Amino acid sequence: SVVDINFGCPVKQITQEAHSGSYLLRYPERVGEIVRRVAEACHPVPVTAKIRLGCTRNHIVACEVAQTVEEAGAAALTVHGRTAQDYFQGTANWERIAEVKSVLRRIPLIGNGDIDSPAKVVEAFRRWPVDGVMIARAALARPWIFRQAAAALRGEPIPPDLTLPEERELLMHHYDLVVRRFGPEKGTLLMRKFACCYAQGRPGAREFRTRVSRVSTPAEFHEVVHRSFPRVESAPYDRAAPPGANPTA
Ligand SMILES: Cc1cc2nc3c(=O)[nH]c(=O)nc-3n(C[C@H](O)[C@H](O)[C@H](O)COP(=O)(O)O)c2cc1C
Structure with missing residues (x-):
């Protein structure tokens, strides 16, 4: 550590x-x-x-x-x-x-x-004398960006973005980890902000954000994800500036 x-x-x-x-x-x-x-x-x-x-x-x-x-x-x-x-x-x-x-x-x-794309990671290392790069806001919307960036740096094909079912599964995994670390009450409140960063740009994302930002128990969290997490893919979409990625929020 x-x-x-x-x-x-x-x-x-x-x-x-x-x-x-x-x-x-x-x-x-x-x-x-x-x-x-x-x-x-x-x-x-x-x-x-x-x-x-x-x-x-x-x-x-x-x-x-x-x-x-x-x-x-x-x-x-x-x-x-x-x-x-x-x-x-x-x-x-x-x-x-x-x-x-x-x-x-x-x-x-x-x-x-x-830095919000694998291409920008590669570009940063090519143009600037840095030993590493840090990605923050883009990782809230696309936690898998690190896997994509690593592939890009190795010159390998970039793994695709997650599908909505995969993203939903990742959200639940994220939720489980946070609850394990902070307990169900605090973990659920903390996840309001991070859950809002998922599924951005997809039809229904706004409604999901509105609902998930009000949950206060694990049952409510599961219910909202089950009922309101977007199901319809749409592409291309812009997830460069995730709402909820404001440190004062
Ligand atoms: C919601 C949020 C929380 C942050 N918390 C921290 C923090 O705890 N420590 C820190 O050094 N920077 C923190 N930052 C700043 C980021 O590490 C980073 O410097 C900033 O977002 C710019 O990088 P980006 O363009 O990749 O987002 C935070 C940023 C955001 C959006």
Whole structure:
């Protein structure tokens, strides 16, 4: 396992109220101190860090923070190519992510931002000097994207997207894992948000989202999936920006 410290979160409750997440990018030394202490406490479990480019577009600090994080003993660094000010607007700036590579001596650089297809994974490795890529929102809608990306990187045929029955089965498996981890009550509430990301773009997906976002017991969850999970395929469809993939939601 790995402990990953999130110095990139732009959500107001985290930055303004808790003075955490991307708020800390104003204070590279404090970021370094946190990484150092967590790495010492967690040894031999690797500690990694995730940052944004900076707090504002006028003050990009990724290279400075990256050096501090490396010197503090982190095992890897992920850079999301937006500032906290950008939140999720515009597009991730991969040129800025790439600049970080030149200041790192030892640890791998993982690039993050707007990768939503196997082709974009291949393109990121081809264009930018990154050692890895991180996929977030696209994986909420298509958890199988990792399998597809791995095939694309090996130069093999890309496995097709799941059919609706397969997607439904995956949703139930996801639900079972979450309930096993968090218990039936909390697990069901947590799954409201993630279930909404399934079956996007298919006829009936909106109704399914409306219903599943109100369930509060395992019986209700099963009932809604049984009755309302979309059954009619439609293609092509656009699942690039999953609703519910908003960290404030
Ligand atoms: C619902 C949601 C929850 C997130 N939670 C975390 C988190 O706990 N830790 C973290 O480092 N980043 C978190 N992120 C940010 C993502 O890891 C990622 O940096 C961001 O979504 C951009 O990547 P993407 O374009 O592939 O989505 C979250 C993002 C979303 C949408």
